[in-house]
Amino acid sequence: MMALVLFGAVLWGLGWVLGVPIRLRALLLACLWLGVVLAHLLLPDAHPFRLATGGRAEPWLVLGGLAVLVLGYRWMLFALRRRAQARVTARPPGLFRPVELERYARHIMLREVGGPGQKRLKEARVLVIGAGGLGSPALLYLAAAGVGTVGVIDADQVEASNLQRQVIHTDARIGWPKVHSAAEAMRALNPFIEVRPYEKRLTEENAAALLADYDLILDGTDNFDTRYLVNRVAVEAGKPLISGAIAQWEGQVSLYHPAEGGPCFQCTFPERPAPGLVPTCAEAGVIAPLPGVVGSIMAVEAVKHLTGAGATLRGALLIYDALWGETRRIGLKPRPGCPVCGGSGKAA
16 A cells, blocks of 8 residues: 555656646656555455555545545635635726725825825826936836826836936936836836836837827926927827926926917927027936926826816916925916917817
């Protein structure tokens, strides 16, 4: 009997070495067990095989029963584990898990947001262009606020010089693609959202298809070519655009949405500034906390737009001067004859 049990153990180990699926190995042992039991039930008492395997069927039946109990217990544990995992990972449409209700409690308490507003955030899809200075705080706060789907597009890698202001990245992730570094931080902050990283540049060829899948666009890039491209594609698709910019000690933010009566970005900035007039952060420098302030304002405007809370910056440009602690708000209007939106304030 022990020789046959040892033979079964050798078969199991050999199957494990050869990579045979566990179900097939279990089936093979079950067939071996069934053969032995049938032999004991059908062969004469004095048959050599019966004598060599214990002489009676009862020990084999007990062994089989124990195996069934063990396998049944393992199956029950596996089923309970799967059910518990399903409760954690399932995302019923429009419903919040208890842990999410606790997470967003401070939002839900706000009269201007409440449960309906938080539900709109959960169902929203926001694309952030650029995972740099402005994108870093915007992405973190969109994730923390519970925006259900956040996309981020950037082709650059994390560099040591970024870490002075791009707080979504870490020293350990120098050399990573910025979008994957940002996605890592966002998922660590809020595992209940979907993050979509796009490691590429926004171009004429991919912009329309990419923006079409989102409800709101945040542009945190630092060059006018990309800003004009994003603005044009957003206007064509009827998508609202929150655009921010920073330089040295000053930043500005506005929400451009011609489809709802506001101007577009090109209404406000009809022509590129002369070379050198608006230097980039790499050329002129930037104070570390400034992107955090302006990027956070972009995130606030996104939350307000998505939930319908308060008055957004549509039709207004907010300028923040960190050096002198001043904030100015300038009214904006559609520009007649704008080549992008037509200046009617009702494009797309």
